[in-house]
Every structure is written in structure tokens, then in C-alpha cells.
Amino acid sequence: MIHETAIIDPSAEIGANVSVGPWTVIGPNVVIGDNCDIRSHVVLKGPTTIGKNNTIYQFASVGEDCQDKKYDGEPTELVIGDNNVFRESVTIHRGTVQDDSLTKIGDNNLFMAYVHVAHDCVIGNDNIFANQVTLAGHVHVGDWVILGGMTGVHQFCHIGSHSFAAVNSIVVQDIPPFVMAQGHNAKPRTINAEGLKRRGYTPEQIQNVRRAYKILYRSSLTVEEALEGITALNEPALDGFTAFVENSSRGIIRP
Numbered sequence: 047m048i049h050e051t052a053i054i055d056p057s058a059e060i061g062a063n064v065s066v067g068p069w070t071v072i073g074p075n076v077v078i079g080d081n082c083d084i085r086s087h088v089v090l091k092g093p094t095t096i097g098k099n100n101t102i103y104q105f106a107s108v109g110e111d112c113q114d115k116k117y118d119g120e121p122t123e124l125v126i127g128d129n130n131v132f133r134e135s136v137t138i139h140r141g142t143v144q145d146d147s148l149t150k151i152g153d154n155n156l157f158m159a160y161v162h163v164a165h166d167c168v169i170g171n172d173n174i175f176a177n178q179v180t181l182a183g184h185v186h187v188g189d190w191v192i193l194g195g196m197t198g199v200h201q202f203c204h205i206g207s208h209s210f211a212a213v214n215s216i217v218v219q220d221i222p223p224f225v226m227a228q229g230h231n232a233k234p235r236t237i238n239a240e241g242l243k244r245r246g247y248t249p250e251q252i253q254n255v256r257r258a259y260k261i262l263y264r265s266s267l268t269v270e271e272a273l274e275g276i277t278a279l280n281e282p283a284l285d286g287f288t289a290f291v292e293n294s295s296r297g298i299i300r301p
Contacts, residue, residue, distance in 0.1 A: 049086075058090075061098070076109065079128070093121065094140070097128040097153070105135045112139040112165030114183060120147070127153040127171070138163040145184055158195075170207065188223065190245060206290045208245070210238045220294045222262075223287050224255050227299055234263050234299055247283065254281035262291070263301055 049068040059077040067086035075092030094109030122141040141148040145166035152171040164183040176195035188207030199217040206223030215232040
């Protein structure tokens, strides 16, 4: 399962049934869980912990030092969950001591070719990042998010769960949950109704999400007034929506 040309540091921990392709380099302080498939010409650097059933395609660079000029060789970490796919030439950097010294990726995510995940990003589960998506440092992404190809996300932005950014969007403020965004700079367009249907949301829940979107973006209310109106809908599915908007440090995208 491990090709004879692969270069693996003796301190690396390789789980059961792991495949390592030719000319792949696995450095010290790398832990790889069971049933991972590491293709050819991959570079893994540590401290990095990779869970089970992950596939990493050729020319990916995972766990490299970050590109932040403040980084001075401090021991920082990358932690990856289970069942992720990293396609060709994906790059993922470890964290910095200016944040939590950690870049973290959850489960069941698809990173298409040439995606870049910068230092200190925190990514949830079941997300899709299309070709050449770029996340700057300290970006947080929830669950079930889709970012279209060549989308760029400014540092410290938060992307809410079930949101969607169209191809070639430039995201410089937070995208609330459920919102479809598009443009330079990205603006709210509608809700991700089709995505919610696929994930089992009821018609009533989707209608309440739509009402919340209209209260926030189609009324003349202040954000505080809009949140009061959204809370009055008494829709549990919107609990995360109101909390996201209330806690936004960069401010949410606006029409």
C-alpha cells in the first residue's frame, strides 16, 4: 500500500489500510487515520492530524507553514476530520499563535482543484469548495456551504451554514446562514431554497427562512429591529440565523 519511492519520516503515524503513492513526502509529526488514500506527489507536513477515509490527490500541499509574515516558526497545528476529498494542488496551511494556533477542517468536505485554505481557518462539515476557491486567514465556514469556483473570501469573514456564493464572488463581509450571495463585492440575492429542500427542511421552515430574509434585507428596519421581527417568527431553524447576525464582527453583506 505504500510505494517504495514515498519518503516517510520515522515519527509519522500511519493508520491501517492507508495507501501512499509514489514520490509522496510525509514529514514528522504527521498522523494519518485508517483507510486514507494519499496519491502521488503529495506533501504532508506537521504537526498535522488527518482522520479516517480521507483522499488527497496529487500535488496537494497539506500542513505547510502559513504565508503570514508574522509567523516565526512557532509550533502550530492542522487538524482534519474524516471522509474529506482534497483534489489536485489543494493547499492548506497550519495556524498561527495570533489566533488559536490551529487550522481545523471537519468531515465530509470536498475541496476541488487549486483550493487554498489559509492559516487559522475553521471549516465545518459537508461543504463544497469549487475550483480555485481561496480562503484568507481566520475565515470560519459553517456546514453545508457551497462556494462557487474562483470565489475569494477576505480574512476574518464568517460564512453561515447552508449559504451559497456564486462563481467568482468576492466576499468581504459575513454571509448569514441560508443566504445566496453573488458579485464583486458579494451581495445577498435570495435564500438557498433548493439546498434546504435537499437537506430535509419542510416547506414551512423554508417559508420562514424566506420571511426572515425579507425582514432583514427587504424592509426598512434596522438590524436590531429586523432581528426582533425574525425572533417573533418563532422558528427554531432560525436560531442560528439570528445569533450569527448578532455576533458578526465584520458586519453582514448588504444589498
